[in-house]
Amino acid sequence: MVALSKARALGLWQFIPSTGYKFGLKRDIFIDERIDPVKSTKAAIAYLKALHNIFGDWNTVLASYNCGEGRVLRVIRSQKINYLDDFWDLYQRLPKETARYVPRFLATLHIVKNLEKYGLNSINIDSPLEYETISVSRQAHLNDIAKNIGTSEKILKELNPELRYKILPSDQYPLRVPLGKCEELLSKLEEIPICSPPKSTRIVYHKVRQGETLSTIARRYRTSVKSIARANNIRKNNLIVAGKKLKIPQKGAVYRAREPKYKHTSKYMVKRGDSLWIIARRFDTTTKKLQKLNNLLNTNLHIGQVLKISGQKESPAPATKESLRTYLVKRGDSPFRIAKSHNVPLERFLRTNNLTPRSKIYPGQKVYVE
Known part of the structure; x- marks a missing residue:
């Protein structure tokens, strides 16, 4: 959900940057957690609870979520002595957008609770994607x-x-x-x-000439109609007129470059009970080398973290098949699981059995293990 308002509120819960930071949503050159539906929903729950602690009335909470608690508190302070801590007492004094927002929210809530009544019960809802x-x-x-x-x-x-x-x-x-x-x-x-990542956005200005459209201007500056419309708060059906100055956002390109590879580098996924010292000892290296190779600021690790392992010596060549044991694949097995259970690096197990990471193995199949 990437909806962006004029006030720069973003995402499913329309957090502005400052409120997002306040409730734990990170934002930097790589990520903006306001767009993550799970993280932003948790932040929104925390924010709504905090507002309810202030106002004690959910309708007033919705109003303050829309226009800010400071604005609502100023309206409350201006109320007469018979104010009953109720949204409808404030209705006439709130911004028009907020005064409309709360009734619309309540109407939407009513429709959601009565889908069959309004003929919306036949809508198919997609199942969420399964992931790890x-x-x-x-x-x-x-x-x-x-x-x-x-x-x-x-x-x-x-x-x-x-x-x-x-x-x-x-x-x-x-x-x-x-x-x-x-x-x-x-x-x-x-x-x-x-x-x-792309270089920071550069803004140039363009004065609209007779006969120009957003499409022709976007082509000229090698950007998109959507980017220009968003930068200038132009709605879908709005026309541009000759003489108007437009902001044209121009982003740098995304560059891909391969890193020089380390010789004899393998990968290791951190398991329960592992420490950097234990992993270093297992792979005949030092904790300092592992920290440097993986850009680690300290020795803290977490389960599932992937480390690059680079030793001074090459990994030993796979043993000949005559010296190996055979293993009968069981239901639920995978190359990773078999290699792990026999304490063999995944790459060596794959090489020994002429497999690739995309290869499938089947129950009853014979594989070689050390």
Whole structure:
């Protein structure tokens, strides 16, 4: 939900930046949590509870949510002595938009509670997308991630709406991916190119000439009609007139550049009971090297976090199949699960069995384990 108001209120719950910050919604060059329906709903619940503690009347709470508690408190202070702490006592003194907002909200609530009465009970509601979360420390574009795990950029954007430019932050980010895609992303992570966010928006001004339309102006400046309309508060059916000055937003391009790869680098997903020291010891390296390689500010880890592991020596070559044990695949098994249960790196298990991250294994199939 990316609805943006004239007051710069954004998202499902229409938070302005300052109120969003107050109730824990982060906003930076990469993310704007006002657009995340889950995080913004939690923030809205906290905000509505705080307003109810002030006013004690839910209709007045709705009014203050719309125009701000400061505005409503000023109206209350101007009321006469017979004020009964009720929204309808304030109705005539509130801004017109707010005075209309509360009755419309109540009317909508009434319709939602009586869908059959108003012939709306036959609307099909889509099931939510099933997903799992993986912690990623790579500044990658959703399109590049989608290509590598066999899904679409649209689905990843729908699961992670708070990403402003469809680019992950460089620090640990809890990325939502379709169910069953975590293992595949883990195995491909190092192959995904690093991506830089666009440069900050530059505004230029254009004086409309006779015969010009938003479409011709957008083409001239290599931007979109939607961007120009939003920057100038132009509604869908509004016409532009000759002589009017328009703001034209121009964003920098998104750049993708591959990072130099570390030799003999593998990936490891943090499990319960792990510490940086334990992982360093397991892979014959040091905690300082792991911190530097993964841009970690301290030694704190969390379950599901993906670490890059780079040792001084190459990983040992897979043993010959004569020296390996066979394992019969059971229902529910996956390459990741089998490799983990036999304490073998996933990449080595795949290489030993001539499998790829996309390969499927079936109950009864024989695989080799060390």
